[in-house]
Amino acid sequence: MELKQLYQEIILDHAKNPRNKGKCKDYNHDAKAHNPLCGDKVHIYLNLDKDKNIKGLSFEGEGCAISLASASILTDTLKGRDITFTKNITNNFLNMLKNKSKISLNSLSEDQITTINSLSGVQEFPMRIKCATMAWHALLSAIEKKN
Amino acid sequence: MELKQLYQEIILDHAKNPRNKGKCKDYNHDAKAHNPLCGDKVHIYLNLDKDKNIKGLSFEGEGCAISLASASILTDTLKGRDITFTKNITNNFLNMLKNKSKISLNSLSEDQITTINSLSGVQEFPMRIKCATMAWHALLSAIEKKN
Amino acid sequence: MDIKNIKSEFPIFKQKVNGKPLTYLDSANSSQKPKAVIDRISNFYETEFSNVGRSVHTLAVKATNRFEDVRDKVKAYLNAKHREEIIFTKGATEAINLVATAFGEKFINKGDEILTTELEHHSNYVPWHFVRQKKGAVIKFASVNEKGEVDLDEIKKLITNKTKIIAITHISNVTGTIMPIKKIIDMAKEKKIPVLIDGTQGAPHIKLDLQDLDCDFYAISCHKMYGPNGLGILYSKKKWLDEFPPYQGGGGMISEVFKDNVTFASTPTKFEAGTMQTAEVVGFSEAINFIENLGIEKINKHENEILEYGIEKLKRNNSVNIFGDPKERGSVISFTMKGIHPHDIATILDEDGVAIRAGHHCCQILHDKMGISATARASIGVYNTKEDIDILCDSINKCKKVFNI
Amino acid sequence: MDIKNIKSEFPIFKQKVNGKPLTYLDSANSSQKPKAVIDRISNFYETEFSNVGRSVHTLAVKATNRFEDVRDKVKAYLNAKHREEIIFTKGATEAINLVATAFGEKFINKGDEILTTELEHHSNYVPWHFVRQKKGAVIKFASVNEKGEVDLDEIKKLITNKTKIIAITHISNVTGTIMPIKKIIDMAKEKKIPVLIDGTQGAPHIKLDLQDLDCDFYAISCHKMYGPNGLGILYSKKKWLDEFPPYQGGGGMISEVFKDNVTFASTPTKFEAGTMQTAEVVGFSEAINFIENLGIEKINKHENEILEYGIEKLKRNNSVNIFGDPKERGSVISFTMKGIHPHDIATILDEDGVAIRAGHHCCQILHDKMGISATARASIGVYNTKEDIDILCDSINKCKKVFNI
């Protein structure tokens, strides 16, 4: 049953107990995104050091389980990584939802891969793809934008 | 065949040789009408004396056989009449086209009645009714309007 | 036609959705179409189609007559005074934009006030926002309370001698609140202030007598009245239409055209520029027939039964929070569930073939006021039954299971 | 599908008109619809209908995808660069009004010039007249000669440093003149002046490659392209749409809505306020299929054969005066007859089942210039044959008999 694919345990867990919520310390980049059709909102905060490493990463927002889980998983996975890696994995993620591919980057732990892939159930729910991708798009624009 | 009803000899005659064309002498009322869909135009000129008799009546215009014949017949029939009669017959005429009635006013000659009734063929051609009524509407507004 | 078996008139209910029969509870968004409407559109294209008001050949005459007949029919249905008061538009949105643009241009100046409510759909706010921007006008909002009601006295107090127009919904598409529009119109008339009613959610459910109601403008979406897509109606008192400048320019709406000037046709033609939606207008005629055959009062009564049944049943469910509790409510129930976002509810319901809407329903101001970003909305049409409500409620309970609540 | 037997794809030709088979020569007014288009509309309403872009249930998702797929299809058909450059409108008239309103508001000031021609349809003049009125702009007309042609050099001369936009038809709906739009666009580009092409009569007949053509705006009427009523397309370069203010305000076109401000969605959503014509858009998809299956070049070749046959045959008739004689002509023949007004011609032809149009065809300026108040117009679509022309010519001869000429 597809609903089970969509609302996997991992996702419900992240949705109910989102990681890294709030403004991270000394954030120097941030960006908002929202979906005007359903009112979902996300605001990404980023502390990028001068070597382009993500020292802090967090989000604020409200919305459905998918959008919250996605933002939570994003912050959990990318905190501490550098920008090149971040962009790479973001593109992989967006591609996963668009082209129904799977993610398998060898610099991620198995756990992390399982976690990210838990969002692949969204592939079958076209109207929900925006919910899953919103935070990632916000992340990309936060990186571009200085606070 | 209905076309014969529409384009009766009398009508073709009036269309080809319209009576009372041009501006009548000393006109003191006038009004224009036109049909934006086909470009038909008519301009009625009226000399109304102080006893409300139509001393002069003429028209300028261009358009289809029906609109020309109708204007020509109008001027021919109503020249020399008084205003009450004119309004009466105009309403009869408009009514004839709308409700498919016939005209039979006893103050008109048989010839005149035949002539006016020759326009009743238009009843069967809904898109042509405006062509036939345009001059009569212009006449009514000319009466209302002072030059 | 029997209202109990009316689903059979709607072909959409023949199919399964996700293997389940379709439980369509999204009529406030757009209603489904009876077979008669769908067939009339096909039939028109197959045997009568031609452009309206342009040519004199038989097909064109037929099409033009059909088109204009519908204007008469709508006039009669709404009990408007003149057929010229019926303007066909793309939708209620275009109808309101037309009024806001024309009225704004002619009658609203810097500092003038537009009075509206916090309940309005974006379609009855954004066009006025444009006027505010262009003219430096002020928009005042009568506030909505927790029940989803707007206080008449507050409206009265908000009316000043700068109030130029009142724009107000007939029925809220979120809380279902039936606004006391008759009283508001009477109040406004005392001060000679024109009133626009956004009738999008009113017309499909409530018997209308616009001469009695005496509003200046009433906007309708035909697609929410069992009619075709892409069609709306603006009712406007003739005096306004006669004074308004035209809205769009093009073929059909002119009187004479010269290089240095253009004069315009009279009402209603002045407002119907370009090729109109003839097939849709003709199809809508069948939608009116459908409504009249059943009787709008009977439809209303039937819908109210389903509505009350739904509200009672949902009230008994502790996890469900119904949004608003207006004394007079029409065919809409919006709700939230603790711990499950409306968006997720909609997805889970859809697995059971239950179609509802989730979001702010184009009423962001209302949602902001209530401190909530989204609701789930079940809305009722003539074809709904108590079973539909039962299915809805079962499916709502399933949400809790999926979310382990 | 075989172009020789293509009439059989159009249900309208099954009926008789005044006891005669229908000879439809009014396609420049609106084309008839193939069965595939009509059936797709019914079928959509019967099995897939729902409002677009609003809900997350299965029907809504399907409808939204179908709708957006057509945008991609139109993009591909026109070879536009971005899918966001395709805006669905009520018709070509609305498309041009949108551009004139937005462009006028932002970029046209007192004394600025809008360059157009004497050939234009009212839909490509009245919207600019509104801009003239609002902004105190000037409209300059490149003149048309007796052949119905506009001189490129004159256009060049009329361009000044005040020229803000050039608005010009692709094909005249009266003389059939195919305008040298590529050359005009190139000329304009040198001076960085944007060009709007009224493509209403171009798109149904001529292969389009808008990236190659490089115009800024191209307006289309879907109902003249074998598609449904009530639908048009505005192609606009993305840079303009991104800069333009929204046109109508309402649901769907917003980003965020507050009591004191509104922000808007990005292109193209910003320009699609309110419930869209989903069924029509989906139906139009089949019209594109129909054209693509036959091949637009093949349609064009076929139509040109009929056109040339018709022009030759009418030229041989001494009572007939063909209006204009452009070197490059597309699918339209307008004519007059000595002693018989076009309106009467149309009525007499109709008795033989021949549908043509009479009047100024929404081109009063052109008719005034030619010193004529009306013409009769036969226009050709894919379904016309040489026999249609023969029937037309016989019927024209009958006009003389009715009028004893």
Ligand SMILES: Cc1ncc(COP(=O)(O)O)c(C=O)c1O
């Ligand atoms: C209350 C209300 N007003 C206006 C509208 C806009 O109607 P449409 O989308 O048909 O233009 C809607 C429907 O979406 C509505 O519910």
Ligand SMILES: Cc1ncc(COP(=O)(O)O)c(C=O)c1O
């Ligand atoms: C050249 C031209 N431009 C514009 C239009 C207007 O198109 P529509 O009526 O579809 O808005 C037409 C058709 O009437 C036309 O022939």
